[in-house]
Amino acid sequence: MTSPKPMMDLPMDTKNHSCSCGGPAEFVEAQCPTCGEKGARVKVGTVRYHLHTELRADATDKIYGLCLSPDCNVAWYAQDGSHHFTTSQTDTPIWAKADAAPVMACYCNEITKEMVADAVSKKGLRGMEEIILHYRDEMKSMCAVKNPMGRCCTDAFEAMIAEALKDYLACNC
Numbered sequence: 823m824t825s826p827k828p829m830m831d832l833p834m835d836t837k838n839h840s841c842s843c844g845g846p847a848e849f850v851e852a853q854c855p856t857c858g859e860k861g862a863r864v865k866v867g868t869v870r871y872h873l874h875t876e877l878r879a880d881a882t883d884k885i886y887g888l889c890l891s892p893d894c895n896v897a898w899y900a901q902d903g904s905h906h907f908t909t910s911q912t913d914t915p916i917w918a919k920a921d922a923a924p925v926m927a928c929y930c931n932e933i934t935k936e937m938v939a940d941a942v943s944k945k946g947l948r949g950m951e952e953i954i955l956h957y958r959d960e961m962k963s964m965c966a967v968k969n970p971m972g973r974c975c976t977d978a979f980e981a982m983i984a985e986a987l988k989d990y991l992a993c994n995c
């Protein structure tokens with residue numbers, strides 16, 4: 823067991839104080855073995871949570887990269903380059919992948935990109951928190967396990983709000 827990091831070493835999210843999941847993504851130095859991009863840094867516990875049960879023991883590195891390339895079938899790859907897991911080895915749809923279905927905006931509260939678009943276009947909502955509370959009684963914050971990146975979905979969620987707003991404003995309906 824390693825001792826927990828002191829608080830001052832944890833990245834703080836300055837954008838969203840209602841979420842304590844660790845702020846925006848950090849990236850690993852190691853590149854995805856298939857597409858060569860650098861993935862988001864994810865701890866092994868998160869990777870194990872999302873893998874099919876029989877594969878969990880195969881996640882032996884401490885740190886993984888989550889490949890965010892839309893057309894790459896690699897989900898997580900070990901930082902030490904020894905192995906990787908593909909999107910077919912998890913039931914979690916990884917939002918960044920082109921074939922993700924549904925595209926999740928928030929894994930903790932089970933909000934999809936489609937729900938974000940509806941809230942923006944039909945309800946006139948513009949904020950992440952108000953959109954979550956439109957669908958749910960409370961905001962849950964369990965990104966360390968539920969999100970395949972192991973951290974807060976704020977960046978992806980806000981990008982989906984911006985995209986929905988752009989589509990809405992571009993349409994004459």
Ligand SMILES: [Zn+2]
Binds near residue numbers: 859891
């Ligand atoms: Zn990749």
